Each structure stands twice: as structure tokens, then as C-alpha cells.
Amino acid sequence: MTNIAELGEARRAQALAAPESATLSPPTLRELAEADGVRFILAVFVDLNGKPCAKLVPTAAADQLEAGALGFAGFAAGLIGQQPQDPDLIAIPDLTSYVPIPFVKEGLGIVHCDPHVNGEPWPYAPRVILKNAISDLARRNLQAKVGAEVEYFLVHRDDAGAISTADRRDDGARTCYDARGVTRMYDHLTAVSDAMNSLGWGNYANDHEDAAGQFEQNFAYDDALITADRVVTLRYLISVLAEQRGMTATFMPKPFANRAGSGLHFHLSLWADDAPVFPDDRDRRGLGLSPTAYAFIGGILAHASGLQAFLAPSVNSYKRRGASTSASGATWSPKKATYGGNDRTHFIRVPDEKRIELRAGDGSANPYLAIAATISAGLDGLDQAIDPGDPCGPGESRATSAVLPQTLLHAVEALRRDRVLLDSFGIEHPVGEYFAQAKEDEFLTWHNTVTDWEINSYLTAY
Numbered sequence: 001m002t003n004i005a006e007l008g009e010a011r012r013a014q015a016l017a018a019p020e021s022a023t024l025s026p027p028t029l030r031e032l033a034e035a036d037g038v039r040f041i042l043a044v045f046v047d048l049n050g051k052p053c054a055k056l057v058p059t060a061a062a063d064q065l066e067a068g069a070l071g072f073a074g075f076a077a078g079l080i081g082q083q084p085q086d087p088d089l090i091a092i093p094d095l096t097s098y099v100p101i102p103f104v105k106e107g108l109g110i111v112h113c114d115p116h117v118n119g120e121p122w123p124y125a126p127r128v129i130l131k132n133a134i135s136d137l138a139r140r141n142l143q144a145k146v147g148a149e150v151e152y153f154l155v156h157r158d159d160a161g162a163i164s165t166a167d168r169r170d171d172g173a174r175t176c177y178d179a180r181g182v183t184r185m186y187d188h189l190t191a192v193s194d195a196m197n198s199l200g201w202g203n204y205a206n207d208h209e210d211a212a213g214q215f216e217q218n219f220a221y222d223d224a225l226i227t228a229d230r231v232v233t234l235r236y237l238i239s240v241l242a243e244q245r246g247m248t249a250t251f252m253p254k255p256f257a258n259r260a261g262s263g264l265h266f267h268l269s270l271w272a273d274d275a276p277v278f279p280d281d282r283d284r285r286g287l288g289l290s291p292t293a294y295a296f297i298g299g300i301l302a303h304a305s306g307l308q309a310f311l312a313p314s315v316n317s318y319k320r321r322g323a324s325t326s327a328s329g330a331t332w333s334p335k336k337a338t339y340g341g342n343d344r345t346h347f348i349r350v351p352d353e354k355r356i357e358l359r360a361g362d363g364s365a366n367p368y369l370a371i372a373a374t375i376s377a378g379l380d381g382l383d384q385a386i387d388p389g390d391p392c393g394p395g396e397s398r399a400t401s402a403v404l405p406q407t408l409l410h411a412v413e414a415l416r417r418d419r420v421l422l423d424s425f426g427i428e429h430p431v432g433e434y435f436a437q438a439k440e441d442e443f444l445t446w447h448n449t450v451t452d453w454e455i456n457s458y459l460t461a462y
Helices: 009-016 029-035 059-066 126-138 179-184 186-198 224-243 291-302 304-311 317-321 367-384 408-416 419-424 431-447 452-458
Strands: 040-046 052-058 089-093 108-117 143-157 163-165 205-208 214-218 248-250 264-272 348-352 355-358
Touching: 029 059, 040 059, 040 089, 040 126, 040 224, 052 059, 052 224, 059 089, 108 126, 108 224, 126 143, 126 224, 126 367, 143 224, 143 367, 179 186, 179 205, 186 205, 186 214, 186 224, 224 248, 224 367, 264 291, 264 367, 291 304, 291 348, 291 355, 291 367, 304 367, 304 408, 304 431, 317 408, 367 419, 408 419, 408 431, 419 431
Parallel strands: 040 108
Antiparallel strands: 040 052, 089 108, 143 163, 143 214, 143 248, 143 264, 205 214, 264 355, 348 355
């Protein structure tokens, strides 16, 4: 397969940085697309729920897109801080995110956009929120590198709406890493892998996850914004490539009550001057971490309950978190704000001295918001020199370890008590408050729905 990452590379390098001595202007989006044989471009942004929104722009009209002529009715797009009477959201493309995606449709490309209103970045736009958090890091001469583990199920949905595993032979209780299940889904998994590698993402593993019908496909870590863009792109690619084979890919945290749910785990590290700042061989706590790393961990743990509104932002998230077990015998979802070494039961796992793994996120998380909120929590740890205490042993917790919220409503209440997280998303525009209210409304909408469980439990109980 042609390596798309190498096509027009000289032109893309100009888009990333134009030296002062350069006499040529950086290439336009139209020039980049034409060099790749792209006829149409998906101009994409996401709302606060992570829903991908796009318009299909002919390459011939790419100059208009780049000039800010592409408007969206924000209220119609989704949860993004607008009412029907508000001015258009204008999608401004980030040319460094542009890539051709012919494995979806021949002649198709994609570019991530930053929504603007009245010429200014829109503060309710998730990509803008993450860029603001990255700027907060830069003011401290720090940079965040992030890796993401994207888990999902492949299912079929019948006419009555019931779902079943797309691979009908994939029905065991302990199917994790099952070679036969991976082989039966070979065409889908390799199509996704080839797509990632052609984009230069460095796919390094594709595996069957814990639950029947569940998979994970990994790619190399990168700068925080790049990784968030890639998570959004990968969800789109997985969904479309699954549809091409008659399947539905779902990132819903808990689609099956008796199986493990889908996580979105983030691996984070801080860097300064192109060097990681987490390692320290003088660490007496045994994890090889620096005081900076421990303070960053301390901040995340201190804000863990409020963070759950961003890491696990759906009603269904707490069906995964609240599960006592699954068919395989484990839920892989932390219930307390603990940290430790190479132990997957903790909220924060430290697999090595260079990074931490945040294991509380699930498949409904918006990657921009989840990473931005985590950065803000960690920076508060640096500012306050928060000490997380000694790491917990395998499966251990402390009496002081916070119990994570049991429902989305509990998470919203925790967020509302957390001024650091609320204010980090903006004070002039209360994005945090807006998001909290939307999530409370989401919970109450679900709560007001009469379920089969209630009918079965109460219909003739009295």
C-alpha cells in the first residue's frame, strides 16, 4: 500500500513551519490536496460530546474553506455552546492535520478545524479548549506527549434494535488475545492497521480485548493535539471501515451488561527542551519518577472525582464503572483514585519511569476535553506541589483514596465543586458550567425513562 505520509511531504513541511528566509509562501490546502489527487475534503470538528461534524468540500473550493467562508449552524451541530439565533461557527482548517484517506473513498481527504465566531476561536469548541491547555503548559516551558488506547466492539443490530457480536463464533467468557477471533476479523483489523500506517501513525498492535466482540488497535504517542486529532480520525475510520463490511463499530462504554466495557486509556508524559521530565533515578519511592511527576500525579488524583465528568461523560459510563465483575472475571475499571506501579487496577498506573497511564477514561470520552482537563488537574498539582503519597501496592488503596463517582450525576456534582477544573475551561465564557448542566440534563433524561428493569421489578410488586 502506498505510504500516504510520504506524498507531498515537502509541501506539508512548509505548512508546519516557514523559515524567515523563505521566499515562497506555505502551500495552501488546495495545493496540498491537489498534490495528493484529493477531490473532496472532509472539514471536521467535534462538539463537546465528541460527535464528529463535517462538511464535504470540493478541493476546488478549498481556498474558500481556508479563507473562513464555511459556516455551520452551531446549535444544529450539537453541544457546542450555541442557540439557534447565534452567528455561524466558521470552521478554520488546521493544515498540519490534513491527510488524504483514499482507503475510505478514493479522492477523499480530511482536515481538522477550529471553530471561530466573529473572527475569534470559539471557547466552547473542544479543540480550542485543548489548545488553551497546551498553551498553559508552554508558559511553563512544558509540552505534553500523549498516547491513547482505543477500545471498541464490532456488533450487528437486528430489526428490533437488539445487538449481538458481529462474529457469531466470538462468544466465549475469556476471549482476550484470542488468536482465532483476531484471524476471523483479519480483513477489518488489517484494513484499519494499513490505514493508520499509511498515515504515518505507527500502528504497532491489533488485538482482541477482554470481552467477546471487543478489539483494540494501537498507534504511537505524539504531541497532545496530534493524538487527540488521531483518536477522532481513528473512530471515524473504524466506524466507516466496519460499515463497509456490514458491521457496526461502537465505542459505547458498556454495550453488554455481562461483559467488560470499552476504555479509552491515556498515556501521558511531560517534556521540556525535547527531553522527558518524569524520569529520576534518585526516586526513593521505587517508581523512578521525579518530583515533577509526583506533583503532576498528585494533581490528577486530587481532582479525580471532577475529572470523571470528562473521562466518563455518559450515563452508560457508570454501568461500566459500577460493575462488580464481568464474564472474564474482571472489569478493568478503577473505582478509587489510587496510583501504583505496573498494576492495571489503579486509577493511575505507572508502567515505567517515562509516563503514566490514566485508566479511568472510557469509550464515550471526548479526547480533547479529557486530555485538557487532565493537564489542568496535573498543572494544579505542580502549582500546589501536591504530594500523592507513596504508591499503593497491587490492588491496594488507602482510607484517604477518593471513591470515584457512582453515576454521571455524582460526577457532575463533583465537577461543580471543583473550581480549578471549571475555571480552567474559561471564566469569561463558563464552558465548565455549561458542560456540567448539559450532563445533568442528560442524566435526568435517562432517569425519567421507564425501563424494562422497572417494569419487571415493580409492575406487580405492591
